[in-house]
Amino acid sequence: AQSVSQHNHHVILSEAASLELGCNYSYGGTVNLFWYVQYPGQHLQLLLKYFSGDPLVKGIKGFEAEFIKSKFSFNLRKPSVQWSDTAEYFCAVNGNAGNNRKLIWGLGTSLAVNP
């Protein structure tokens, strides 16, 4: 069955620490990969996405993610977090054809950054 696994459910960091959030997926065929973020009291918004091309994707606010096909992974990274990065982060996957177009979501990772 198609699924997305986010290994870290809760992460607490101090400002300036480096961040890596894990995302693994189980999915047949060509995939599109997304990271969404939900800041406190705000709507879900796209952080970055991978459809094809360079597997290292740059997103907003200094975030990046690397698609490693052999590991079925799309981990999110940021070299130095800020207090304003406190939010819920969601990994999602879909395909390009038929029923595979449905977006499959991970459980989310809650990130708290202490000032």
Added chain:
Amino acid sequence: ETGVTQTPRHLVMGMTNKKSLKCEQHLGHNAMYWYKQSAKKPLELMFVYSLEERVENNSVPSRFSPECPNSSHLFLHLHTLQPEDSALYLCASSQDPVDTQYFGPGTRLTVL
């Protein structure tokens, strides 16, 4: 600034009430979605409309009834809900079913 708006933002209803959630997108997109967001569960896709036709219905109970009168508006009609239906209901839109989805702020629903 989100191009997807939802009303109401908060709704409390009894199990015998009938209410409707409204979503409007101002992005010129062709696909619209209803999701249910509950604590400790992945985002659950409920319905997908593409070009105003329902293309996905994920075994959602009949007490939830969607309506898409045009490509900019999406409704979720609610009747005889259960307390376990309490959740955040999110609307989203995208240019097509594969592309990036843009979300509204959600309606926080509480069923008493």
